[in-house]
Amino acid sequence: MSIKIVSNDNPYPAADMQQKILQPRRLSAYFIVLIDSGTITYNLDLQDITLTDGQLLYAMPNQVFIPPAKTADLTYFKVLFDENTLALLPQQFPFLVNPLNTQTITFDDAARKRVRNVFEIINQILYIDEHPTDTEIVLSYLNSLLTELNSAYFKNAAPANILNPNLSKFIEFKLMVETHLTTQPSVNVIAEKLALTPNSLYRIVKEYAGVSPKDFFTNRLMIEAQRKLQYSSLSVKELAYELGFNDPDYFSRFFKKCTGKSVSAFIKGQQDSSR
Known part of the structure; x- marks a missing residue:
């Protein structure tokens, strides 16, 4: 089991923070931060996301x-855990694949208090207590935290019921996209694997x-592609092959058509913004 808690009581070491500040890095674990008070802006996959009192951000493995930089008077809780830890929990949490395309959660007052309490308990278990706590207890509180977040995600993002079969199929579709991203299967193949017609898949997505x-x-x-250009030093040719393109020149044209920038212009923009 791999789980870590960070808070005002247990901050990142200063040297560690200085080394990572403003440097893009690809997440290897799930990252969740609750802002108890104050305001701060994170950058996730090239998007600035500002959080304030009572708001929560979650990020998934592989996101950049x-x-x-920490702002004055900021109080917060962060928890990080990996896929292996998630697999030990007794249920699944669909919000973690972000089916509704929002990675921030806002709570009502009652839910906010419960979520904060669970963060405090996890912080006490993993950081403050002198004696090791049973793994089952740690997992129990992590499960409680994710249950609260899953409920608030679907309650606030849209009037959607997770038991809705269309939403379930969309989640399956997103997982299939992640699993087969570099093999680039056709829409017809994906629809067939999901036991849907292409028209039904189109309507749901x-x-x-x-x-x-x-x-x-x-x-x-x-x-x-943009994630890899941010955190790695792959050549255009290497990147094209890694993403499943057989022709690097076609990949370059495709990248510019989709993003409005050439690969070289994108890289230069990232370098300029980090200075």
């Missing part, structure tokens, strides 16, 4: 993350993502 299945796949592929 730029840690912000359009309902929840606002785009066609093909555009969804393309957008996700371009996000992955």
